Amino acid sequence: MNDERDISPARLTAMRDALAEHVASEPVRAHRTRRRRVLIGSVLSLVAVGGVAIAGLRVLAPAEVVDTSIAMCASEAKRNADGGFDGGYAVMSGPFNPGVRTDALEVCTLEWEEGTFLPGYDPLSLRPEDPFPVPPLTVCVASDGTAVVVPSDAPEICTALQLAPVATTSGPR
Incomplete structure (x- = not known):
């Protein structure tokens, strides 16, 4: 089994740098994805609530006995x-x-x-x-x-x- 002693110091430094770069860029991607999902969910919720409110106004409006x-x-x-x-x-x-x-x-x-x-x-x-x-x-x-x-x-x-x-x-x- 390999451990850190079997990896060359240059290779180990390159791996650490690549990992650090990946970790540094990951929250930005996750934040963008999360923001996009929240925005889409909010828009869909707003449309659904608006539709229910409009339908509710039609049903809930007081009416006269005809x-x-x-x-x-x-x-x-x-x-x-x-x-x-x-x-x-x-x-x-x-x-x-x-x-x-x-x-x-x-x-x-x-x-x-x-x-x-x-x-x-x-x-x-x-x-x-x-x-x-x-x-x-x-x-x-x-x-x-x-x-x-x-x-x-x-x-x-x-x-x-x-x-x-x-x-x-x-x-x-």
């Missing part, structure tokens, strides 16, 4: 795999509805009071004397303009469910 003929009363504050909700639709059309938002809340509140969303609910049974407890309900707007009433009092629930919050200008019509 379709006043029907409302969705969701039994849970979550979407199914197909994008729909568990619960039921309430027909809202008729001469006595002054506004879908108020009516949707009223109708969905009645469904909760009757126990519609409880397991074993029998639609043919009589209405209970004491109403079932009603969770806090929030009105959101689906992409087709219908009201979706969700059991939650969290102000961001519409956004979390990819629904628009109700515009503040929406009201009884």
